[in-house]
Structure formats: structure tokens, C-alpha cells
Amino acid sequence: MNLGVNSKSVTTSSASWKSGDAVSDQFPAGLRVLVVDDDPTCLRILEKMLRNCRYKVTTCGRAEVALKLLRDNKDGFDVVISDVHMPDMDGFKLLERVGLEMDLPVIMMSADDSKSVVMKGVTHGACDYLIKPVRMEALKNIWQHVVRKKKNEWKEKDTEQSGSVEEGDRQQKPTDDADYSSSANEGNWRNSRKRKEEEDDGDDKDDSSTLKKPRVVWSVELHQQFVTAVNQLGIDKAVPKKILELMNVPGLTRENVASHLQKYRLYLRRLSGQPQNGLGNSFLGPQDTGFGSISSLNSLDLQAYASSGQIPAQSLASIQAAALGRVTNKSGISVPIVDQRNIFSFDNPNIRFLDGQQHHSNGKQVNLLHGIPTNMDSKQLAALHQSGQPFGNNMHVNVHSPSGQSNSLLTQMVQPQSRTQMLNEVGGNQVLNFPSSVGQPGLSQPIPGSVFSRYGIDNVRPLTYTSLSQPSSVVEFSRSQGMELSGNSIPLTSNSGIPSYTSKGTLQEEVNSEIKGSRGFLPNFDAFNELNQNRTDNWDLQNVGSSIETPQHSNVQGRLDVAPSILVQPVFASDHRNGHIRTTSVNKAAFSAATSLGNGTNFGQQLTPSHADNSLRIKTERLPDMGFQSSLFPDHLGQEDLMSTLLKQPQEGLAPVENEFGFDEYQLDNLPV
Amino acid sequence: MERQAAYLRNALFDQGYLDEQFLQLEDLQDEANPHFVEEVVKLFYTDSVRLIQSIELTLKNTPWDFEKLDNIMHQFKGSSSSIGAKKVKKECSQFQEYCNVGNVEGCIREFQEVKQEHAALKRKLENYFQLAREAR
Numbered sequence: 031m032n033l034g035v036n037s038k039s040v041t042t043s044s045a046s047w048k049s050g051d052a053v054s055d056q057f058p059a060g061l062r063v064l065v066v067d068d069d070p071t072c073l074r075i076l077e078k079m080l081r082n083c084r085y086k087v088t089t090c091g092r093a094e095v096a097l098k099l100l101r102d103n104k105d106g107f108d109v110v111i112s113d114v115h116m117p118d119m120d121g122f123k124l125l126e127r128v129g130l131e132m133d134l135p136v137i138m139m140s141a142d143d144s145k146s147v148v149m150k151g152v153t154h155g156a157c158d159y160l161i162k163p164v165r166m167e168a169l170k171n172i173w174q175h176v177v178r179k180k181k182n183e184w185k186e187k188d189t190e191q192s193g194s195v196e197e198g199d200r201q202q203k204p205t206d207d208a209d210y211s212s213s214a215n216e217g218n219w220r221n222s223r224k225r226k227e228e229e230d231d232g233d234d235k236d237d238s239s240t241l242k243k244p245r246v247v248w249s250v251e252l253h254q255q256f257v258t259a260v261n262q263l264g265i266d267k268a269v270p271k272k273i274l275e276l277m278n279v280p281g282l283t284r285e286n287v288a289s290h291l292q293k294y295r296l297y298l299r300r301l302s303g304q305p306q307n308g309l310g311n312s313f314l315g316p317q318d319t320g321f322g323s324i325s326s327l328n329s330l331d332l333q334a335y336a337s338s339g340q341i342p343a344q345s346l347a348s349i350q351a352a353a354l355g356r357v358t359n360k361s362g363i364s365v366p367i368v369d370q371r372n373i374f375s376f377d378n379p380n381i382r383f384l385d386g387q388q389h390h391s392n393g394k395q396v397n398l399l400h401g402i403p404t405n406m407d408s409k410q411l412a413a414l415h416q417s418g419q420p421f422g423n424n425m426h427v428n429v430h431s432p433s434g435q436s437n438s439l440l441t442q443m444v445q446p447q448s449r450t451q452m453l454n455e456v457g458g459n460q461v462l463n464f465p466s467s468v469g470q471p472g473l474s475q476p477i478p479g480s481v482f483s484r485y486g487i488d489n490v491r492p493l494t495y496t497s498l499s500q501p502s503s504v505v506e507f508s509r510s511q512g513m514e515l516s517g518n519s520i521p522l523t524s525n526s527g528i529p530s531y532t533s534k535g536t537l538q539e540e541v542n543s544e545i546k547g548s549r550g551f552l553p554n555f556d557a558f559n560e561l562n563q564n565r566t567d568n569w570d571l572q573n574v575g576s577s578i579e580t581p582q583h584s585n586v587q588g589r590l591d592v593a594p595s596i597l598v599q600p601v602f603a604s605d606h607r608n609g610h611i612r613t614t615s616v617n618k619a620a621f622s623a624a625t626s627l628g629n630g631t632n633f634g635q636q637l638t639p640s641h642a643d644n645s646l647r648i649k650t651e652r653l654p655d656m657g658f659q660s661s662l663f664p665d666h667l668g669q670e671d672l673m674s675t676l677l678k679q680p681q682e683g684l685a686p687v688e689n690e691f692g693f694d695e696y697q698l699d700n701l702p703v
Numbered sequence: 704m705e706r707q708a709a710y711l712r713n714a715l716f717d718q719g720y721l722d723e724q725f726l727q728l729e730d731l732q733d734e735a736n737p738h739f740v741e742e743v744v745k746l747f748y749t750d751s752v753r754l755i756q757s758i759e760l761t762l763k764n765t766p767w768d769f770e771k772l773d774n775i776m777h778q779f780k781g782s783s784s785s786i787g788a789k790k791v792k793k794e795c796s797q798f799q800e801y802c803n804v805g806n807v808e809g810c811i812r813e814f815q816e817v818k819q820e821h822a823a824l825k826r827k828l829e830n831y832f833q834l835a836r837e838a839r
Contacts, residue, residue, distance in 0.1 A: 166730065
């Protein structure tokens with residue numbers, strides 16, 4: 031028997047591998063691989079195969095053990111290969127954890143080659159997916175994933191820092207790219223890689239320092255700190271620099287945070303993209319981590335407002351914003367919203383709205399609603415604000431008051447209680463309409479967006495942003511408020527209800543601008559109702575994008591979901607226009623909103639679809655007209671105001687976030703600015 | 704002796720007992736690991752006993768938990784495929800299909816097939832390894 035023949039070839043190949051290195055750097059030899067598989071046979075085979083590739087292999091039969099190994103050995107591994115079906119932990123879960131905590135490339139394996147499973151791997155961030163039985167050839171090239179990831183990290187660093195340090199990387203990268211493509215063993219990449227891999231190399235590439243950046247292991251605590259910081263800042267405002275400052279962890283660089291943030295966002299996006307479950311509780315649904323608080327806040331706020339019926343316009347707006355932000359939850363915000371609207375209608379808000387409405391009809395406000403683009407909106411709102419200031423003055427003040435997004439929200443939120451009552455009283459009837467549109471519970475976020483769309487996203491946005499940015503603050507409010515508002519407060523998102531808020535200025539500067547716009551909408555709650563209706567329709571359209579779409583109940587909810595996204599992005603505003611765009615933005619917004627709001631569910635749910643449907647349906651017609659705002663505004667001004675206010679609030683938080691997602695494009699479009 | 708071992712090995716391939724994955728295993732065998740293939744096969748047979756027992760236990764409980772059966776069989780199939788056990792793998796797939804449609808009778812019958820192929824291959828491989836060792 032000549033079993034030895036093979037061995038020879040194997041040896042030879044190994045030898046050639048070695049000799050093939052022109053550079054002393056023997057990359058990818060020495061690549062540190064961690065293999066996780068509960069099947070001992072497979073594990074043994076893989077181990078041997080990887081050893082034959084001259085990699086440093088560590089095997090593990092259980093996912094928990096693997097995680098511990100990774101955590102204990104920060105920067106001790108370069109790539110992880112994991113089986114999908116494992117008894118103690120789902121392979122995808124491990125994949126997520128590793129991606130978030132350690133930021134390592136993970137390759138999934140399975141005998142299951144069905145498209146759904148492979149897709150799951152992709153969505154969870156796997157670098158590659160191997161079908162068992164795994165062949166040697168497949169393992170030989172896994173080093174490319176490590177290189178690619180490193181390359182991206184460098185790129186991140188580059189963007190993060192414009193310092194000269196990055197220069198080296200940049201220069202390095204282009205070269206590396208060339209190397210990568212050819213999968214050549216030689217090249218800068220190898221050198222730098224080698225440096226990372228093996229310290230013995232005396233290579234003195236200047237980039238080595240940057241290339242060799244030690245990998246940060248994102249422990250649970252560290253990640254928690256990160257999430258807290260992000261929540262504090264608000265998902266849209268969470269820039270690596272600020273996060274880094276908040277976290278105050280020595281030795282942590284902005285690049286570390288940036289890359290982690292990127293992954294985190296993907297993770298959130300993925301969560302949002304998944305069917306909303308349990309919207310009822312948290313708007314964010316998928317985004318529980320960190321954002322959950324936000325969402326809860328939103329829903330609470332709205333409800334609080336709604337119930338109290340005395341929510342000052344501002345508070346309502348804030349609440350709504352919060353709710354909107356949370357929109358994700360979509361859960362029954364509808365109800366609360368309704369209340370809020372009532373409040374609005376009765377109280378000053380009503381008046382405001384009415385005034386606003388008039389303005390809306392002018393069309394100025396329309397702009398506001400359109401594009402809730404995170405950034406743009408604020409500006410537009412400001413513009414709108416000026417035009418339609420029925421409330422503006424009042425609200426405006428409020429809006430501005432908040433020092434930071436979160437702060438303002440809080441401030442506003444606090445007030446809302448009184449407002450809520452107002453709101454409740456105000457729009458008894460009208461409010462109802464809102465809820466549907468606004469309320470889309472879970473949509474808390476979407477609502478803002480959707481609302482905006484009707485009114486001219488401007489209004490909406492402010493609210494949404496507010497809620498988003500302030501998830502934490504919003505949450506607080508709502509909670510204290512008693513969530514009553516949730517139903518009503520949400521209306522704000524629908525834009526109609528928000529008007530009052532917009533003026534509140536709770537939304538913080540960014541919001542302010544938006545609010546202003548919404549103010550114009552303030553016009554009556556009735557308007558909102560109508561808007562809601564329209565919105566509902568719109569939302570439907572809009573919701574497309576947002577994952578939140580399932581607005582909790584029916585139209586309304588769906589719409590609300592959209593709102594969140596709108597919050598983030600102007601998308602909502604552009605519902606009509608960018609039906610599809612909204613989708614995207616909505617989704618994004620939804621994500622951000624959801625994330626930030628966390629409690630979006632409240633809103634969404636409240637919305638009780640019934641209302642929403644009708645109102646929304648009707649709105650649909652409107653929406654298209656608006657271009658987003660023009661058509662809707664006139665009617666919904668009242669609602670819009672609320673919505674905008676609400677939206678604005680969350681938006682603030684969202685806005686920043688949104689941009690990151692790339693809503694920017696929308697913003698520009700939508701904003702009539 | 705060498706020729707006999709070689710002959711037996713080729714027969715296994717020709718008769719469909721083994722597929723190219725087995726070749727991969729053989730490729731991994733080298734001077735440092737001269738009995739790698741045999742080791743892995745032994746590992747497989749030890750571990751698969753556990754899986755077979757698990758299936759039998761699940762089959763004893765009524766009503767049948769098809770999902771669980773499918774899961775176990777999925778593992779078993781993955782394991783078998785990694786050593787290139789072609790026929791065993793085929794029977795495993797068949798078993799899973801019966802599971803998916805809830806065909807109790809089909810499952811029972813198919814499980815017997817799986818066990819038979821599993822045992823048959825074991826015998827043949829043991830013979831082969833025996834010859835291979837003697838041939839060295």
C-alpha cells in the first residue's frame with residue numbers, strides 16, 4: 031500500500047509553500063485559526079487540513095468554550111471557522127458575538143447548503159460559507175478574509191483619522207490591494223501581514239505600527255459601555271469620536287470604535303430587518319440592545335401625553351418624537367396617539383395647529399415634512415418654521431431649549447405630561463386619526479416619518495429625530511408620563527400632532543428647524559386626522575422600506591414604521607416621491623429609530639390600525655400630492671404639528687444616525703429646501 | 704499484499720462505498736501522521752454509535768419528534784460525508800426525506816438501511832486497513 035505517496039505530495043506542497051515565499055514573511059503561514067465544531071470527526075479532519083496549510087490551529091468542540099478562548103486571548107486569533115448546527119449554541123449566534131466583540135472574520139460551515147441557511151450566514155456577517163464536507167482547497171484561501179478585513183479596518187482608520195499615521199496605511203493599502211487581487215504571496219500585504227502575524231520578522235515597514243494595531247477585544251463590559259455611549263449620544267449622533275470620549279477607555283482608539291460601530295450598525299440593521307416581534311413592548315423590537323430603553327420611552331411618552339391630554343405641544347412633540355423614534359415597535363401606539371391628538375386639538379396645540387395648517391396650505395410647511403432627512407430636515411424645518419410659525423414661537427422655544435438632543439427631549443418630555451393632557455383633550459376626534467397614522471405603534475419612529483410626509487416631513491422629522499437621538503431621554507419621559515401619550519403622543523409623529531411640539535423646540539436645534547416646518551402644520555388636529563389618513567396610505571408606501579412597516583396594526587402601524595425611517599431620513603417626506611426611497615430610509619430610520627426608541631412599540635401599537643387604515647388610506651391620496659408636504663399639510667397640519675414635533679425629537683437623534691446610513695441622498699431630495 | 708490492499712481500496716470506490724472525500728483524507732496522511740485515515744475512520748465509528756443510539760432512543764418515544772430525528776440525522780450525515788462514506792450518506796438523506804413528510808414506516812425502514820450500510824462500510828474499511836498495515 032502506498033499510502034505514503036500522498037504524504038509525500040503533502041509534504042512537498044508544504045515545502046513549496048515555504049519556499050515559495052520570496053519574502054521572509056511567510057504569510058499566510060502562521061495564520062491563527064480557531065475551529066469550532068461539535069463533530070469530532072470533522073474537527074479532526076479540519077485540524078489536519080489547516081495544519082497542512084501551515085496555519086496555527088486551535089480546535090474547540092463547544093461554542094461556549096470557543097467564546098471563552100477568544101475572550102481570554104485577545105488578539106490571539108485571526109479567523110474563526112464555525113459549524114452552523116451545534117448543540118450548545120447556534121452557530122449564527124456565535125458568529126454575531128464574535129463579530130461584535132472581537133471583530134474577527136468568521137467562516138461558517140455546514141452540510142446544509144440550502145439557500146436560506148447560506149443567506150442567514152450572509153446576513154449575520156459571515157465572511158464565507160463552506161459546505162461540508164470541506165475540502166482542502168477551500169481552506170487554503172481563508173487567509174483572504176483576514177486580509178480583507180484588515181484592509182477595511184485600515185480604511186476605517188483612514189477615514190477616522192486624517193493624520194499622517196493613516197497615510198502610511200493608505201499607501202500601504204493600495205499596494206495591498208494589488209496584492210490581494212493576485213492573491214500573491216508576496217507583496218506589501220504579506221509583509222505587513224506578516225508583521226502582524228509573526229513578530230520575528232524584522233521588517234521595518236513604516237506602516238507596521240499602524241498595521242500592527244493590536245486588535246481590540248470587545249468584551250461584554252466594553253461592548254456595554256459602547257452601547258451606553260451610543261445610546262447617550264443617540265444613534266444618529268453617535269460618531270466614533272464622541273463615543274470614544276464617552277466611553278473613556280484608555281487605550282481605545284477611534285478606529286476601534288469606528289469599526290465596532292460599523293458592525294454594530296449592521297447588527298442593528300439586521301435586527302430591524304427581521305420581523306418585528308413583540309413590537310408591543312418595544313418599538314425597536316429587534317434592536318433591544320441599548321435601544322430598548324428608548325423605545326419604551328417613546329411609547330410611554332406618547333401614552334402619557336395622550337392620556338394626560340394636557341401635553342403641551344412641546345411635550346407632545348417630544349413624546350411623539352420619542353415614540354416615533356421607537357416606532358419600530360409599532361405596537362399600538364395608535365391609541366396613544368389618538369389621545370394626543372385630542373390633546374392637541376383642545377389645547378393650544380390645536381390652535382397652533384390650525385395656524386399651522388394655514389401655513390401648511392401655503393405649502394411652506396410641506397417642505398418640512400417631505401424630507402425628513404436627518405440633516406436636512408432640521409434645516410428645512412427651520413425654514414418652514416419661519417414660514418409657518420403659528421406655533422413656532424412657542425414651540426420653537428421649546429425646541430431650542432434642549433441643550434442637547436437628549437436634553438431637550440427630556441425637557442420637553444417632562445412637560446409633555448401636561449401636554450399630554452392637552453393633547454388628549456384636544457384632539458379627541460382628531461387624535462383618533464392620528465393614532466392611526468401616527469400611532470402606528472411600533473412605528474413610533476415611522477410615525478414621525480410618516481407624519482412628516484404628510485405634513486411635510488419637516489415637522490415630522492424633528493420629532494423623529496428627537497426621539498431617536500434621545501432615546502434615553504425620551505424613554506424617561508414616556509415612562510414617567512405614563513405612556514398614556516403613547517397613543518396620542520404619537521400623533522405627533524404623524525405630523526399632525528407634532529406641530530405643537532415642534533414649536534417646543536424640544537427637538538433641539540436640529541429639530542427646531544424641523545419643527546418650524548411642522549409648526550406651519552399645526553393647523554388643526556383635524557388636519558392631522560386627515561393626514562393620518564393620508565399618511566396611512568403614505569405610510570404604506572413608505573413603509574416599504576422600513577422594516578418597521580409592519581406598523582403594528584394596519585396601515586397606521588405600517589406607516590409608523592416608516593416614520594422611524596423617516597426620522598432618520600427624509601425618506602418619509604419623500605414618501606410620495608420616493609416611495610422606494612423611503613423604504614430605504616425608512617428602514618434605516620426605522621433602525622435608528624427603533625434602536626433609539628427602543629420602545630417604539632408603544633407607539634405603533636397604539637395606533638390601532640383601524641384608525642390608521644382609514645386615515646392612512648385617505649392620506650395616500652394626499653401624500654402623492656405633497657411631494658410630500660404640500661398636499662398633506664393643509665389637512666393635517668394639526669397632526670403634522672404633533673407629528674413633527676414628535677418626530678423632530680426623535681429625529682435629532684436619528685438624524686445623525688441616518689446620515690450614516692446614507693439617507694443623505696434622500697434628505698436632499700425631499701427637502702424642498 | 705500491497706496489491707491486495709490497493710485492490711480492495713479501488714473496489715470500495717468502484718462500488719460506491721467511498722467518494723472523493725476519502726481521497727482528501729488520504730491526502731492529509733503524511734509522514735507525521737502515517738495512520739491519519741484510519742484514525743479518523745475510527746473516530747467516526749466511535750462517535751456515530753452515539754448518534755445511532757440517540758436516534759433509536761428518539762424512535763422509541765411516541766409521538767415521534769421528527770424534527771429531532773432530522774437534526775440527529777443531519778449530524779450523522781455530516782459526519783459520514785466528512786470521511787467519504789457515500790452510501791451511508793445517501794441513506795441518511797433518504798431518512799431525512801421520510802422525516803420531512805412524517806412517514807413513520809419509511810423512517811423505520813430507512814434507518815435500518817442506514818445502520819446496515821454503516822456496518823458494512825466499517826467491515827470493509829477494517830479489512831482494508833488491516834491489509835494496508837500488513838503491506839507496510
